[in-house]
Amino acid sequence: MFKVNYQSRVPVYKQLYESVLRMVSLGVLKPNDKLPTVRALATDLGINPNTVSKAYSMLEHDGYIYSTAGKGSFIAESFSEDTATRLTALRTLKTAVKSSMLSGVTKEDALSAVEDIYNGGDADDRV
Amino acid sequence: MFKVNYQSRVPVYKQLYESVLRMVSLGVLKPNDKLPTVRALATDLGINPNTVSKAYSMLEHDGYIYSTAGKGSFIAESFSEDTATRLTALRTLKTAVKSSMLSGVTKEDALSAVEDIYNGGDADDRV
Amino acid sequence: MFKVNYQSRVPVYKQLYESVLRMVSLGVLKPNDKLPTVRALATDLGINPNTVSKAYSMLEHDGYIYSTAGKGSFIAESFSEDTATRLTALRTLKTAVKSSMLSGVTKEDALSAVEDIYNGGDADDRV
Amino acid sequence: MFKVNYQSRVPVYKQLYESVLRMVSLGVLKPNDKLPTVRALATDLGINPNTVSKAYSMLEHDGYIYSTAGKGSFIAESFSEDTATRLTALRTLKTAVKSSMLSGVTKEDALSAVEDIYNGGDADDRV
DNA sequence: GTGGTCTAGACCACC
DNA sequence: GTGGTCTAGACCACA
Numbered sequence: 001m002f003k004v005n006y007q008s009r010v011p012v013y014k015q016l017y018e019s020v021l022r023m024v025s026l027g028v029l030k031p032n033d034k035l036p037t038v039r040a041l042a043t044d045l046g047i048n049p050n051t052v053s054k055a056y057s058m059l060e061h062d063g064y065i066y067s068t069a070g071k072g073s074f075i076a077e078s079f080s081e082d083t084a085t086r087l088t089a090l091r092t093l094k095t096a097v098k099s100s101m102l103s104g105v106t107k108e109d110a111l112s113a114v115e116d117i118y119n120g121g122d123a124d125d126r127v
Numbered sequence: 128m129f130k131v132n133y134q135s136r137v138p139v140y141k142q143l144y145e146s147v148l149r150m151v152s153l154g155v156l157k158p159n160d161k162l163p164t165v166r167a168l169a170t171d172l173g174i175n176p177n178t179v180s181k182a183y184s185m186l187e188h189d190g191y192i193y194s195t196a197g198k199g200s201f202i203a204e205s206f207s208e209d210t211a212t213r214l215t216a217l218r219t220l221k222t223a224v225k226s227s228m229l230s231g232v233t234k235e236d237a238l239s240a241v242e243d244i245y246n247g248g249d250a251d252d253r254v
Numbered sequence: 255m256f257k258v259n260y261q262s263r264v265p266v267y268k269q270l271y272e273s274v275l276r277m278v279s280l281g282v283l284k285p286n287d288k289l290p291t292v293r294a295l296a297t298d299l300g301i302n303p304n305t306v307s308k309a310y311s312m313l314e315h316d317g318y319i320y321s322t323a324g325k326g327s328f329i330a331e332s333f334s335e336d337t338a339t340r341l342t343a344l345r346t347l348k349t350a351v352k353s354s355m356l357s358g359v360t361k362e363d364a365l366s367a368v369e370d371i372y373n374g375g376d377a378d379d380r381v
Numbered sequence: 382m383f384k385v386n387y388q389s390r391v392p393v394y395k396q397l398y399e400s401v402l403r404m405v406s407l408g409v410l411k412p413n414d415k416l417p418t419v420r421a422l423a424t425d426l427g428i429n430p431n432t433v434s435k436a437y438s439m440l441e442h443d444g445y446i447y448s449t450a451g452k453g454s455f456i457a458e459s460f461s462e463d464t465a466t467r468l469t470a471l472r473t474l475k476t477a478v479k480s481s482m483l484s485g486v487t488k489e490d491a492l493s494a495v496e497d498i499y500n501g502g503d504a505d506d507r508v
Numbered sequence: 509g510t511g512g513t514c515t516a517g518a519c520c521a522c523c
Numbered sequence: 524g525t526g527g528t529c530t531a532g533a534c535c536a537c538a
């Protein structure tokens with residue numbers, strides 16, 4: 001269900017964090033669904049339980065899941081598929097903006113690109 | 128001229144690296160413009176010269192600036208000269224904007240995302 | 255395993271950088287092999303950990319190795335995987351050998367030049 | 382007659398050093414030919430006389446030129462066009478070997494490439 | 509004075 | 524324990 005890339009520079013706990021967000025945005029996980037226990041997921045992935053615990057703590061801190069001792073961790077009620085999708089989309093967008101900036105795209109061009117799209121312009125239009 | 132956020136989890140040298148790129152993207156710095164000397168910028172920002180040096184070294188390694196001992200550091204001519212890559216970057220950005228729009232991201236959020244990045248915001252910050 | 259020449263004008267970190275590449279070219283190191291830890295190699299060579307770290311950082315930046323905190327540094331899989339570039343490199347080398355032969359370089363000199371480089375000699379040394 | 386690239390990472394004095402070698406190998410300068418004076422060349426190129434002086438000192442140290450106070454600097458008698466050509470060719474070869482090594486060419490392949498060429502193999506043969 | 513390298517020693521995030 | 528970052532301070536090559 002969850003996968004981590006050990007060769008990646010991205011910390012494992014962060015990969016787990018984002019995996020949960022992705023699961024919700026894809027509709028695989030829904031509000032009040034139960035997440036695997038820390039130990040189960042740790043042994044399943046062959047990683048340290050501390051790492052899983054760290055990811056869950058961050059998710060709880062950010063209000064995306066809630067945990068109750070003895071029962072487990074669950075997707076927060078407020079964390080619907082829609083909000084998850086919008087959230088991940090916004091993050092992807094930021095990454096795209098950043099890489100375009102690093103490629104020499106000026107701020108004006110970037111802003112007008114956004115305007116263009118939201119005003120009905122087609123992404124495939126010649127620039 | 129350059130600013131760094133010491134609270135950020137993003138390394139100072141990386142903030143400097145991107146600041147220079149941003150300056151060029153904003154048109155403040157142009158090819159063959161002289162960058163502040165390593166020591167001057169270090170004392171100006173209140174940081175260690177090594178940290179500035181690290182940023183400059185990386186910029187040079189990546190071909191964005193050129194440095195010569197005894198003279199200083201300068202914006203490379205080839206920087207942002209390649210309009211072809213800039214145009215493809217812009218098209219990639221437009222595609223990203225469009226898909227984010229389809230995922231429910233509002234125009235305001237998209238615009239502020241652009242502002243964030245060009246003002247030094249980090250794409251990796253949790254929303 | 256790794257050796258550095260402290261007398262050389264070539265920076266130690268660069269010697270290390272090329273040593274790793276040489277090790278792979280010689281077949282001593284293969285993809286996913288673990289490199290010595292930064293601290294271990296530093297004490298082994300009697301140099302500062304920062305210097306080793308600098309070499310490793312550059313190797314990672316250039317995609318030859320990958321490092322993860324808490325685990326170590328490893329030879330990248332993609333390294334020397336690209337036989338195409340290796341073949342073109344070999345053809346370029348042959349052209350260079352031929353033109354040097356036509357310029358009066360003896361076979362012995364050419365062979366010892368190759369030995370020099372692969373044994374750590376620097377191409378920039380004055381002859 | 383002499384040119385220097387101020388943007389290059391190669392020190393100016395070294396560019397001058399190699400310029401003289403190239404001039405001899407091209408037959409432009411011959412044994413006992415007079416080199417421009419330090420001051421003349423410095424003002425001509427718009428660089429510091431110390432830099433020219435350094436280049437000349439190295440050339441003299443390596444036996445390629447000789448200087449006599451009050452008269453100037455001259456190409457050494459032993460430094461014929463042939464030796465200059467062979468010298469520069471060997472240096473070019475070393476550079477080529479090094480870059481091929483960095484591209485993943487093994488030592489064996491490099492050595493057999495040399496053998497191939499000197500045994501009559503054509504550089505354009507398929508590898 | 510300029511950038512480049514290196515040391516010594518510290519703290520942090522990650523596993 | 525592992526790599527990553529930063530500081531403080533030193534020396535060198537270059538112009």
